[in-house]
Amino acid sequence: MEGVDYLADERKKAEFDVNEMKIVWAGSRHNFELSDRISKLVANDPGFSKEGRTMLPRKELFKNTLRKATYAWKRIIELRLSEEEAAKLRHFVDEPAFTDLHWGMFIPAIKGQGTDEQQKKWLPLAYKMQIIGCYAQTELGHGSNVQGLETTATFDPQTDEFVIHSPTLTSSKWWPGGLGKVSTHAVVYARLITNGKDYGINGFIVQLRSLEDHKPLPGVTVGDIGLKFGNGAYNTMDNGVLRFDHVRIPRDQMLMRVSQVTREGKYVQSDVPRQLLYGTMVYVRQTIVSDASNALSRAVCIATRYSAVRRQFGSQNGGQEIQVIDYKTQQNRLFPLLASAYAFRFVGEWLKWLYTDVTQRLQANDFSTLPEAHACTAGLKSLTTTATADGIEECRKLCGGHGYLCSSGLPELFAVYVPACTYEGDNTVLLLQVARFLMKTVSQLGSGKKPVGTIAYMGRIEHLMQCRSDVKQAKDWLKPSAVVEAFEARAARMSVACAQNLSKFDNPEEGFAELAADLAEAAVAHCQLIVVSKFIEKLQQDIPGEGVKQQLEVLCGIYYLFLLHKHQGDFLGTGYITSKQASLANDQLRALYSQLRPNAISLVDAFNYTDHFLDSILGRYDGNVYPKLYEAAWKDPLNQSDIADGFHEYIRPLLKQQLRTARL
Numbered sequence: 001m002e003g004v005d006y007l008a009d010e011r012k013k014a015e016f017d018v019n020e021m022k023i024v025w026a027g028s029r030h031n032f033e034l035s036d037r038i039s040k041l042v043a044n045d046p047g048f049s050k051e052g053r054t055m056l057p058r059k060e061l062f063k064n065t066l067r068k069a070t071y072a073w074k075r076i077i078e079l080r081l082s083e084e085e086a087a088k089l090r091h092f093v094d095e096p097a098f099t100d101l102h103w104g105m106f107i108p109a110i111k112g113q114g115t116d117e118q119q120k121k122w123l124p125l126a127y128k129m130q131i132i133g134c135y136a137q138t139e140l141g142h143g144s145n146v147q148g149l150e151t152t153a154t155f156d157p158q159t160d161e162f163v164i165h166s167p168t169l170t171s172s173k174w175w176p177g178g179l180g181k182v183s184t185h186a187v188v189y190a191r192l193i194t195n196g197k198d199y200g201i202n203g204f205i206v207q208l209r210s211l212e213d214h215k216p217l218p219g220v221t222v223g224d225i226g227l228k229f230g231n232g233a234y235n236t237m238d239n240g241v242l243r244f245d246h247v248r249i250p251r252d253q254m255l256m257r258v259s260q261v262t263r264e265g266k267y268v269q270s271d272v273p274r275q276l277l278y279g280t281m282v283y284v285r286q287t288i289v290s291d292a293s294n295a296l297s298r299a300v301c302i303a304t305r306y307s308a309v310r311r312q313f314g315s316q317n318g319g320q321e322i323q324v325i326d327y328k329t330q331q332n333r334l335f336p337l338l339a340s341a342y343a344f345r346f347v348g349e350w351l352k353w354l355y356t357d358v359t360q361r362l363q364a365n366d367f368s369t370l371p372e373a374h375a376c377t378a379g380l381k382s383l384t385t386t387a388t389a390d391g392i393e394e395c396r397k398l399c400g401g402h403g404y405l406c407s408s409g410l411p412e413l414f415a416v417y418v419p420a421c422t423y424e425g426d427n428t429v430l431l432l433q434v435a436r437f438l439m440k441t442v443s444q445l446g447s448g449k450k451p452v453g454t455i456a457y458m459g460r461i462e463h464l465m466q467c468r469s470d471v472k473q474a475k476d477w478l479k480p481s482a483v484v485e486a487f488e489a490r491a492a493r494m495s496v497a498c499a500q501n502l503s504k505f506d507n508p509e510e511g512f513a514e515l516a517a518d519l520a521e522a523a524v525a526h527c528q529l530i531v532v533s534k535f536i537e538k539l540q541q542d543i544p545g546e547g548v549k550q551q552l553e554v555l556c557g558i559y560y561l562f563l564l565h566k567h568q569g570d571f572l573g574t575g576y577i578t579s580k581q582a583s584l585a586n587d588q589l590r591a592l593y594s595q596l597r598p599n600a601i602s603l604v605d606a607f608n609y610t611d612h613f614l615d616s617i618l619g620r621y622d623g624n625v626y627p628k629l630y631e632a633a634w635k636d637p638l639n640q641s642d643i644a645d646g647f648h649e650y651i652r653p654l655l656k657q658q659l660r661t662a663r664l
């Protein structure tokens with residue numbers, strides 16, 4: 001029945017002010033109002049309908065995305081939306097498109113690596129979308145190893161140009177989003193060669209297609225790399241392949257903030273660190289951390305609502321069966337994911353602050369916090385995307401058979417999300433970057449250099465190496481100081497153990513390669529400590545709204561106690577807790593699940609997602625799942641006729657043959 005709220009009883013159980021929680025989730029009242037307004041604007045516009053998306057063949061799917069992306073741009077202009085509003089609109093349109101890379105990487109690369117003059121020339125064109133750009137770094141043969149890229153940019157002093165060339169098959173650019181069929185320009189990363197000397201990787205703005213007829217320019221071979229994982233999903237994006245045959249560009253299209261080549265061909269290194277060339281990746285990794293909470297909360301919202309609607313077993317005297325959300329096993333799989341969505345939200349907010357801070361420092365030529373910013377963005381990108389991709393898949397399983405239907409929204413969400421574990425840095429490769437940072441920190445402990453920021457705990461290494469948990473009863477695990485010390489001691493001990501093992505090798509690089517798996521685990525421990533600490537710090541702020549803070553405390557407790565339970569081998573193995581204390585942590589975790597249960601539906605309502613954005617029958621706000629599932633099945637193209645196409649060709653002869661056999 002339309003108009004009935006099947007989750008109304010669940011909503012009545014809430015012990016907190018949901019509207020205030022919506023503001024906490026959004027980060028501020030301003031953000032809430034902005035998201036609320038723009039998400040409704042998109043949901044109510046038929047131009048942004050998602051109907052039938054997963055059924056479309058690739059060419060139609062792609063054309064439909066072009067239509068939507070350009071329609072979004074038209075609306076942005078007509079409504080005179082600000083940059084912030086436009087970004088929100090693209091987010092709620094909810095379909096990966098070339099515009100993600102244009103706004104998300106091409107423009108930031110020019111901003112971060114271009115000189116003032118270059119920014120003045122290129123940014124106005126890009127902001128008006130008079131040129132469309134992508135970020136062409138990865139090649140067929142190399143992605144993670146940026147120093148191993150093979151494309152060359154050789155300076156020709158005769159003509160004052162760079163010659164961009166793909167010398168081998170493996171040097172073909174491969175993967176850039178928006179490249180395959182749309183971009184007119186790219187920031188291309190290539191080896192800079194001048195006066196016969198190779199100066200390593202640099203960025204260059206290269207025009208690829210004519211602005212008149214969109215044909216590839218002479219010397220440019222460009223196309224799409226082919227179908228990717230899942231129905232619909234990331235196939236809306238034209239990830240591309242690109243080869244250059246001695247393509248000439250003016251010298252001033254080398255991005256020259258980090259280093260320059262003079263008219264005479266002299267290479268000049270600025271006094272900014274070379275790592276700034278990687279600045280766009282730091283920026284995007286930070287946005288990916290914020291996006292993790294979007295994707296995970298979306299899956300959790302679907303699984304939580306459906307778990308309250310779905311009933312199995314336990315009917316007493318002909319009454320209703322039990323809601324599956326009341327099974328402790330369901331809670332133990334679902335509630336830590338709900339808690340993780342909130343945890344990633346808050347660590348994402350903090351990381352945004354850290355990124356803004358490092359950017360301001362860089363502008364003032366203070367490069368001191370760059371290594372920490374790199375370690376935090378790399379590590380948290382790895383941690384949150386791994387947990388989110390795994391979490392979306394767990395949510396699908398939490399919805400039983402119906403989770404496997406595309407109409408649940410979960411298969412497509414997973415297919416779109418899972419490459420986040422690979423793009424913008426493979427998650428293992430990124431953890432090893434964090435491990436290098438940790439090993440460097442440990443090796444400098446005796447030097448008098450005081451560790452600061454997220455690594456400050458290493459400054460208390462002597463205490464952290466020998467302290468023991470003083471937890472005596474389950475509720476002691478609710479004390480923030482007990483928890484932070486536990487996570488600090490675990491992270492510090494794992495790092496120190498790695499450093500001690502590394503010192504046994506004559507060649508440190510050989511040692512690092514041999515111990516890589518342990519090092520990656522130490523990096524995970526460090527990153528989990530950051531997430532836990534930032535959640536606890538959030539709770540120390542003034543949080544208005546009846547019961548809001550209490551709910552966040554429950555979620556925070558679930559987040560860290562679940563981690564403690566899952567990784568208890570680390571906590572026990574490093575000797576910080578006893579098996580009795582581990583068992584008390586588990587008792588407390590179960591108690592928190594019971595506290596969370598009546599609030600579960602309202603905690604996912606606080607994400608304030610429209611049904612359009614969720615695009616899931618199982619996650620509908622009103623919980624009216626079964627009639628809508630039934631209705632959706634009949635919309636499948638297979639059900640357009642009672643007799644399937646192919647019946648006469650294949651099934652009928654088979655049945656006839658069986659009839660003949662039966663007669664024999």
Ligand SMILES: CCCCCCCC/C=C\CCCCCCCCCCCC(=O)SCCNC(=O)CCNC(=O)[C@H](O)C(C)(C)COP(=O)(O)OP(=O)(O)OC[C@H]1O[C@@H](n2cnc3c(N)ncnc32)[C@H](O)[C@@H]1OP(=O)(O)O
Nearest residue numbers: 094095096143144146147275278374412413416423424425
């Ligand atoms: C129903 C469902 C529908 C749903 C629809 C949903 C629709 C949603 C819509 C949109 C979704 C939004 C999601 C976002 C969209 C994102 C789009 C995808 C974009 C992807 C783009 C890319 O992938 S671009 C390519 C990225 N490539 C990489 O990341 C490569 C990884 N490799 C590296 O980063 C590095 O090379 C390395 C870190 C591995 C280092 O290598 P190496 O050891 O060789 O080091 P170097 O010699 O180069 O340098 C060593 C030195 O530098 C320090 N360092 C390294 N990196 C950095 C850095 N970034 N910043 C600062 N410093 C750095 C390093 O620590 C070393 O320092 P030392 O002091 O010398 O130790």
Ligand SMILES: Cc1cc2nc3c(=O)[nH]c(=O)nc-3n(C[C@H](O)[C@H](O)[C@H](O)COP(=O)(O)OP(=O)(O)OC[C@H]3O[C@@H](n4cnc5c(N)ncnc54)[C@H](O)[C@@H]3O)c2cc1C
Nearest residue numbers: 135136137138142143144175176177419422423424425428
């Ligand atoms: C959907 C999608 C969109 C993308 N968009 C873009 C884009 O717009 N622009 C762009 O330039 N690129 C893009 N990429 C490319 C992406 O950035 C790379 O795929 C990514 O950086 C991983 O590199 P790789 O493919 O070389 O993986 P590899 O490095 O080949 O990884 C393969 C395996 O080797 C392991 N491995 C590699 N090195 C090490 C090591 N040192 N130690 C231990 N293990 C190691 C990895 O953990 C992994 O298991 C995109 C990729 C995808 C999937």
